[in-house]
Amino acid sequence: MKKSMYYFLFLITVTFTILAGCSEEGNASRSDSGTESGSDNGDGKPKVAVVLKGSDQEYFKLAEQGAKQAFEDFDVNGTYMAATTQTDTTQIINILEDQLIEKPDALVVMPSTEEQIPVLQRYNDDGIPVLLIDTNLEWDGKDTYIGTDNYTAGQTAAEHLASLLSEGDQIAILEGVTGAKVNEDRVQGVKDKLEELGIEIVASQSADFDRVKAVTVMENILTANPDIDGVFTANDAMGMGALEAVQGKGLDLPVVGIDGTTDALESISNGGMAGTVSQDPFNMAYLGVENALKVLDGEKIDELINSGSKVITQDNAAEELNRVNELLGK
């Protein structure tokens, strides 16, 4: 009996030793914090924590790269942490609580929903500036919001889609997670613009920002509305799924998304998807860290900072793909 217990303990110890090794190697910016934890800026470097709502998409990896690049460029004692997936809204709360223990000088956070406001309020109470990136929250405590204006991005995407169609044409919309602000803003932007341009929306259903779900939902929409002329999807992952369904039915419809993920860019450059509006998560996180330093220096920053977005078509998709791949180190 004792033997099995030793096994268990031994394995736990080994796992931890390995992990400890991993984390120190993998997070260089982190390792120098050991010497100065407790005392605020032991070596004068400002301590900035960047926390993201997820790590299971390329989008988040780009933001991670942006944050780490900024840590390096501005000589920051930075910490980067991310929750596993954005649907787990409590994990990011736990991470934020844990980071508060380390008493960073400033926090750059990509939240998932308003559920994180109470914990962000605790940063506020401790006098730590909080800068939101990518996802805006209706919360007075934030120092700024840096990101894409999703409503405008939706409108831009709609304009591009409409330019490929003629007045009176019918389209379908694949929505993301219902209730998520990013989704509502994008879809509203698209709907308003399309109405203005005289394009009819015959179906609008949610596929939870998920590529696989998008295939099924799109297939069903095509069965019910075989005559549609185009598709808008609230992100690129669903765009790729929708394209799959469209091509599976032997159709050739323009599919337009938002985000600018690498597989979408590749698809666009090969004549698959008809276009996307690319966001710049790298720039969001980079600007987040840069502006956090400005706040710490007592500088005044804008309440809303646009991280930029642009229309990607077959003409510029390859170029954008190269740029993103370089950032991802591919």
Next chain:
Amino acid sequence: MEERAINLEPQVEGPKKKKEWDTKKLLNKFGALLGLLILSTILTVLTPSFLTVDNLMNILRQVSINSLLAMGMLLTIITAGIDLSVGSILAFAIVTGGIVTVTLGLSPILGIATILLVGALAGMINGLLLTKLRLPHPFISTLGTMNVFRGLALIVTAASPIFGFPLMINYIGQESVVGIPISFMLVIVVAIMMHIFLNRTSTGRYIYAIGGNKEAARLSGIPVDRVLVIVYTISGFMAALGGLVLIGRTNSASPIAGLTYELDAIAAVIIGGASFMGGVGTVAGTIIGAMIIAVLRNGLNLIGVSSDLQTVVIGLVIILAVYVDVLRRREKKN
């Protein structure tokens, strides 16, 4: 020492086996506790932030919801069952409470009562599906209701979260008294009650008996169906209680709250030494199991291990915990 002896009583595995179960249970409990202590020691060495009052309070706050859900789950697992619907029940219960207090603006007391009642009723439905419709296994009935309650939560809220709860409801999940989170005090109170329920009441003993051998329990006159309905009702109620804490933590009730919570609860119960075969498991072990998961995540956050790796570690710990259980059984046989 006394309480451990009491734990053993309900094992209806035939009187001659009693002694072996004795030692096994002891080890079961100590094993998890020892694991937790070693884990904490390692983390204390690795990061100076771990063993601070602030951080320990964080851990207590973070462990509360899962502890509550896991205690409900424990009952179902002792009966050799499972409750996959706890995350969905949590969401459905808190959004109904949200509608009562925020949307309709009714009294917070009514809100709390609604949350707990909805949770208990939802759990009761699980129990009735199992016993009245004779669905073959709770895995199936609760898999069904997991979808039903999640869908209902989305429908009644039109898929949007509800914000701005009155302080009285937020109180449990948000506030601390003398630095200790109220949510964790709630866990302790509930744990003591649950422990007494399982060990000192006839229903509690029946629960172990059903898990040990359902047919034997039935033949010996135990009202198996009634006990099972009670078990699932309690599990639903505990999910709602966890939801009440979640509202305070987030000042909101989201229809997608509690996604995959059932898995964390199951993990806590199993790491805490309960067996999927039924008949085995303790409240203390379950709380320690929940603590191990919370401490692991907290410590890894502090060290700066990515959440991807954290997921791998939690998975390994579950496998290890079950493996130890397997080894133990094998040694017992020899």
